[in-house]
Structures are given as C-alpha cells and as structure tokens.
Amino acid sequence: MADTKETVKELERIASRCRRSVIRMVRSSGAGHMGGAMSCMDIVAALYFHAMNVDPAYPNKPDRDRFVLSAGHKCMAQYAALAERGFFDFSELDTYGKLNTKLPGHPDMHKLPGVEANTGALGHGLSISVGMSLGLKRSHPGARVFAVMGDGELPEGSNWEAASAASHYGLDNLTVFVDDNGLQISGRTVDIMNMEPVGARFAAFGWATKDIDGNDMSEVVEALEKLPIERGRPTAVIAHTVKGKGLSFAEGKVSCHYWKPKEDELLQAERELDEAVKRGGAA
Amino acid sequence: MEAKYSDPRKVFGAAVHEEASRNPNIVVLSADSGGSSGHGDFKNQYPDRYFEFGIMEQGVVGIASGLATTGLIPVFCAIAPFVTSRPFEMFRNDVGYMKQNVKIVGRNSGISYSDLGATHHSLEDFAITRMIPGVTVLAPQDPGEIKSSVRAMFEHCGPVYMRIGNDPIPELFPHSPFDIGRGRVIRNGEDVTLISTGTLTGSAIEASEILVGRGIRTLLVGMPTVNPIDRDLVVECAKRTGRVVTLEEHYVIGGLGTSVQEVLSEEFPVRVKKLGVPHAYATSGPYRELLSYYGLDAAGVAKSVEEFVGASG
Secondary structure: OHHHHHHHHHHHHHHHHHHHHHHHHHHHHOOEOHHHHHHOHHHHHHHHHHHOOOOOOOOOOOOOOEEEEOOHHHHHHHHHHHHHHOOOOHHHHHHOOOOOOOOOOOOOOOOOOOOOOOOOOOOOHHHHHHHHHHHHHHHOOOOOEEEEEEHHHOOOHHHHHHHHHHHHOOOOOEEEEEEEOOEEOOEEHHHHOOOOOHHHHHHHOOOEEEEEEOOOHHHHHHHHHOOOOOOOOOEEEEEEOOOOOOOOOOOOOHHHOOEOOOHHHHHHHHHHHHHHHHHOOOO | OOOOEEOHHHHHHHHHHHHHHHOOOEEEEEOOOOHHHOOHHHHHHOHHHEEEOOOOHHHHHHHHHHHHHOOOEEEEEEEHHHHHOOOHHHHHHHHHHOOOOOEEEEEOOEOOOHHHOOOOOEOOHHHHHHOOOOOEEEOOOOHHHHHHHHHHHHHOOOOEEEEOOOOOEEOOOOOOOOOOOOOEEEEOOOOEEEEEOHHHHHHHHHHHHHHHHOOOOEEEEEOOEEEOOOHHHHHHHHHHHOEEEEEEEEEOOOOHHHHHHHHHHHHOOOEEEEEEEOOOOOOOOOHHHHHHHOOOOHHHHHHHHHHHHHHOO
16 A cells, blocks of 8 residues: 555645646736636646556557546646646746647647647537547547546536436446536536536436545545446546645635736745645645 | 439438448447438448437537547538537537548438428528538539539548438439539520529529520539639639629528628629528428529529529629
8 A cells, every 4th residue: 555655645746746837827828717727636637647548759649548628728737737747848838828829728639739629618528528438449448538527517418418428338438527626607516506416417327426535636546546436337536626726825716716816826826836846745 | 304313311321331331430420310311221231330329419519529539430410400500519619620520411401391490491501610610511412412522521531511401302413523622514604603502403404494595694503512612613603704693592691602702702793693591580381382482493593593684784
C-alpha cells in the first residue's frame, strides 16, 4: 500500500502544479472559468498521470485512451494537465485568451495536440464519447474513453440520449466523471434544476455508478483502479467536489465560476498555490 | 419513351450498400429510420455495421462524430428536418467544427412528406447546412445521380449533407458522373437560364420543353451540388442569357436561389427570379397537388419563367 500512498502524494503534487498553471492562464487573459477548472483538477490530473494511455510524442496514436471534456469551459484544467504531461510547452499557457491562441476558452482539437473534441456547447461531450467508445470497441478493444461532465449540464436532454445508448451497447470502456461541485453560474444546481440523485439517475439508465470525494486523490485513484465497476456497463463516477478548490477565498463560491480577478486577488491566488507547490502536497 | 421511375430511398440504400461492400469502414446509423432509408439489405448483410439508436437524432449526430474520430465513416439517414433542424448544433459543432467524416442524409425532403404537414417538411435544410463551414451539400436529381453522388460522398473526406425525396423519380440522364461542386448544362438556350436542383429538375426539363413551344429558349442547368456552388458555371450562364431563374423544393430564401444571387451580385449582376416555396409554413395535401399549388410542377415553372422573361424584357 506504500506504493499507492506515494502515488497519491505525487498526483497531489501534480494537481497543485496544474492549479498554479490555471492561475497562470487567468493572468494571461485577465479572466476565465476558474471555479470548475479547480473543482475537476484532481480528476483530470489523475487521468493524465495515472490512468490514461496517452503519448505526447504521438498524440494521435490509434490505440490511445480518449479524454473528452464535455464541460468545455473547464478547459484550463485540461490545458494545465496537457502542458504538465508534455503535450506542449508551458509558455503556451501565457497565450490563453490572446488572439489566435492554441488555447481558446473552449478546447479545439485542430489547434492543440491532445484535445479530442471541440466541446463548449453543453450536452455534447457524452454523445461524442459514446461514439468514440463504440468505435474503439471494434478497432482497439483495449482503449478507453474518459469524459468529464459538469453537474450544471446534466439537464441537457442530449446527455440522456447518450446515456441510454451507452448502456444499450454495453460500453464498459466508457467512464464518465460528473464534476459535481453543486454550483453553476446562477446559483446552486439543486435550486436551478434539481438533478439529484445523480447517481441513481445514471443507474436507472443502466450505468454502474459510484460516489466519491473528487478532491480526495486517494478516492479518485481508487475509483480509477477499479474500472469498469461492472463488465458490460458504462461507469459513472459522481465526484463530489468543491468549486474553486485550492483557493481559500474562492472555495464553494459561485462568483469564481467565471473569475475576473482584481490584481490583489490574482496575487493571493498565485501566493497560495506557490505555497502548495512548494509544500509538495495538495492545494 | 416512358421514363423509368425509381424510389429514391431504395436507390440510395442500395448505393450505400454497394459502397460499403468495398469500404469496410462505412457504418450505418439509424434513429428508427434505417428501414425507411433503404438500408434493409445492408442491415441483413452487415449487422455488426448497423447501429440502431431509436428516436434520438441529437444523440445520433454526436455519436456519429465520435465514431468518425476512430476512422469509421458513419452514414445517418432519416426524415430531413430531423437530421438538420433538430440536431443542428450537433451538426454544426460535433460534425462541422470537428471536421468529421460523417454523412448525413435527409430523405423525404422539401414538401415530399406532403400530407403530413409542416413538421415533416424540410424547406430550410439547404440554408442551414450550407451555413456550416466545410459542409458539402448535395441534392442529386435522378436515380443515376443518387448512385454516383453516394460514391462521390464517400470519396470526399469530410462532412456531407445530402437530401433526397420520397416520391418515385424518373431517370433523367443516360450518364450521371458526379463531380462535387460542378453543375451540368442539360439544354442550351439563349433567352433565359434556369438553374434547378434535386427533386425538381424533372419539372425543369419538362418546363423547358413547354417553353420551346412558346418561343423561349432556356439554358437549363442542373445543379446537384448546392454547396459549394459552381460559381463559374453560374456566371457563364448569366453572361450568356442576362437573366436567371432558380428552382428548388425549398424556401425561396436561403437555398440554391440565394446562393446563385450571392454569386451574381458579386460577379455579374443580372435579374434573378427564385422559384420555390414562399417563406411560410407550407400547407398539406397530396404531393403532386402541392407542387402544382406552389407552381413547382412543369406547367407552373413554365408559366413563371415566361412571365419573368416578359417582365424583364
């Protein structure tokens, strides 16, 4: 178990560095969808550094695992992990929000290696992921598809079309993480459109499900190591997370959904995450 | 000699089947729509390449995109409004923006689901699909062209929207080579150009014959690629005749006629008369009667062209 403990610690360090990269991007553009990027950061870091078969030297290798960020506005989390994993130079992070950047405010597969789908409009990523999973079952049975969805996009009906198809076709090579931070731009998700109980809804659509603390790296790792939960079924991991995770002044606040910081807030964010990185632990 | 009529859906399904026998990457997607799209034989022969999803067109278009990322070539055919209007954002983002090699086919297009009413008519599909950058829009005009355009659609790597009708259509051309982006001159004439596409080119040919008897020589062009439009041919015809009529089973705005106007207003401005369905929810009734009601049968087209020629001196 010592190995697992060390793995978790290392992934926590990586996630802290990625969170610091998110703030670097916010500094570049002056604003960004920070809250959701921070809430899913531990999951995204664990996927790129512990679960997925991807190769930055050969980003389109046919048997790779796929990552689809259905909640495309959380793209700073993906960009941070891709940079950390060596898909592109860190200096690209300083182009975020700038003219003709490879890192637009929602990901573009034709601009940045490692991006698999052009998401941003909500409720699209799961259908695309189902198609990928179905295709890979035929061509590369070992390849897996991981999607990260936001809890705020769950009311989109297209998700449930895709969810039906995933279980109908027994896509156990597909895992969805619902980044359930409980908040969306106008307030609490349960007040805006109550999709609880999220896990039970996926289960009713034929999925195997599990609830975890999505900001507890040991729980994320454990979930990843036990996939699929059930052979013949797609997996939905309901990851309970905290919006703005890692920043004392932002955690659990709706206002960090799209964050346009003042200079002193930005400095504080940089300071807090620099300390976390230096400390070598979780943010 | 009586022309031979064929069911466009059956011709389409058979053409996909034939292409699929040569290309193992072709897969067929169905939203409870495959049987009516002529895919019955394909399904029987290639059950592992036929995916049924039930009635979820938005999901199917997104899934098609995901399948295409793995190297497969998905074909999704269903009633035209349900593969264009309903899943438009999936078409735009997942297929268009992602530049995926997906073939979406709208059948029973235009007003061919005549008596079923406006929910089942498709009179804006040219307009909305040609607005998606990189999407090729095809409307083959006779059975031979359906066959050759299906082949061209698969030879072209990229998103394609094709529309076919419902009623049996006559064989119009002895040979139907298909070059995406190229129109064909069907009849030479000097008085007026008539540019037609898809299901109505049969009416256009008949109309041009009626017009001969009225002393009007029509330069008749078949334009089975709506996007990208054959700019050179449109301009050349406008230069030859000085006036242009367009004909399509589509709203008079946004489709072939508008595309022709866009070209001519930039390159060689002449008067253009657009024939199609007025921009309102179409009424319902038997198909042939509906075409006649909107002046889109041979007699109606001939009358409109004659009036236009008279009015434009």
